[in-house]
Amino acid sequence: MKRALTLLSFGAVLAFASTQIFAAGSIENGKQKAATCFACHGADGNAVDPQYPRLAGQYNMYIQQALHEYKSGQRDNAIMKGFVATLSEQDIEDVAAYFSSLPTKLDTVKGHIQGDK
């Protein structure tokens, strides 16, 4: 319950912080807003628990797409549903800008298939 309240208050703060209008995602603001994500996705965007995805260096627009899908319910995940409910469009752009800007361990599978060196 305490945890839920903490999360809710984070959400409320995020909702108020997001009223400012930005043209595009801000890495700086995204870093602030992403604080709640760090527990699972890691402060550097590389989740340690393998059930959670690495976000560092993932495509900006893919992260936005995923968040939108969680918001609409197309992608159904109880944990993420709660978090995205607190995010505005601007928050989503900022958080995606931040995670996509981080040093990555991810790559395309180019050069990694059978027959490649």
Add this chain to the structure above:
Amino acid sequence: MLSHCESNDYTSGTFHHVPAGIVGTFLMTRLQLLGLTVAAALFATASVHAEGDKAAGRKLIYTCNGCHGVPGYANAYPNYPVPRIAGQNEQYIVNALHGYKSGDRKHPTMMAQAQSLSDKDIDDIAAYLSSLAK
């Protein structure tokens, strides 16, 4: 626990004059041993199941290359780049593919792909992709 001891055959015979606490301790030890054995067996099974074959995964991801092997390759309607999956975390990939396979996670192409994969295929793919972390 105590009522369990009293109704137990062990307590009525052999341990008749032994204080209940010691009987309880003895029984707990047996139960704990049994529990540990069962837990160990389950754990061993789970480990074997989770251990994907990277070499097999490398062959299986040939199909993925068509989209996930092209930097910046865009999904159409809606338009967004398909994710980078090499180096992604293992259990996340397993969950994602099972989600597509069962239809919980909806994406026409990925659902079709995942339906062609066995549980072992999924483990193998996840083992290989996660091993590619830079």
